[in-house]
Amino acid sequence: MVKIALAASDAQIAQRALERLSAKYPSVPAQEADLIVALGGDGFMLQTLHSTMHLDTPVYGMNCGTVGFLMNEFREGDLIDRLTVAEEEVIHPLSMVAQDGDGVQHNMLAINEVSLLRAGPQAAKLRVSVDGKVRMEELVCDGALLATPAGSTAYNYSARGPILPIGSDVLALTALAAFRPRRWRGALLPNTAKVRFDVLERSKRPVMADADSRSVRNVDWVEITSVPSVKHRILFDPGHGLEERLLTEQFV
Secondary structure, three states: OOOEEEEEOOOHHHHHHHHHHHHHOOEOOHHHOOEEEEEEOHHHHHHHHHHOHHHOOOEEEEEOOOOOOOOEOOOOOOHHHHHHHOEEEEEOOEEEEEEEOOOOEEEEEEOOEEEEEEOOOOOEEEEEEEOOEEEEEEEEEOEEEEEOOOOOOOHHHHOOOOOOOOOOOEEEEEEEOOOEOOOOOOEEEEOOOOEEEEEEOOOOOOEEEEEOOEEEOOEEEEEEEEOOOOOEEEEEOOOOOHHHHHHHHHOO
């Protein structure tokens, strides 16, 4: 019998789902489980993947949130059968190193994207470097982000960035409301690239950095790289994996 760990977000609908599933399926602690079942939305799925990364245990999400791009449809009755035939997708996160105004460096992982956002009334000024070479001396914008294929349909897509195939080994560098160069649409980069943003005029134009909703304020610079040595294992119902969802999203 497969050993599952049930986890749920704080949302009322997710907590009620947890109660119902707990009555039907025995749950064990995450460190003892063969599979983790996450009940909530995409935000809770990201939270679960981050918190259980050290376990190397696959996570199967059931949507009790809004969008649920990383989740499966919620159903109670056939959970074990669905887990048995579920298909696994492996995704790799980004590593963010951000130095704040006090010289403190913050290290975080991001599954969807790393974003830099203006933290004041004036637009941010960023210098963009790729693999140690300055590619843009000055990008004036509300912000910029670097997205993985798995995260390309999230904030990146809302900012008119491209949807990336899940196996493309490409990252999307997308500007948020670029003022200069006006209407700059960003760039596609190999996932081996090391991207650096230097914040210009930091005291006048403060910037915050964000890795999957975990933030560092008043940053001097941010460096981002992909981390192929770290893997997140996500389970999907057959025919509803990330590759299919990314294709479907482009034809809606």
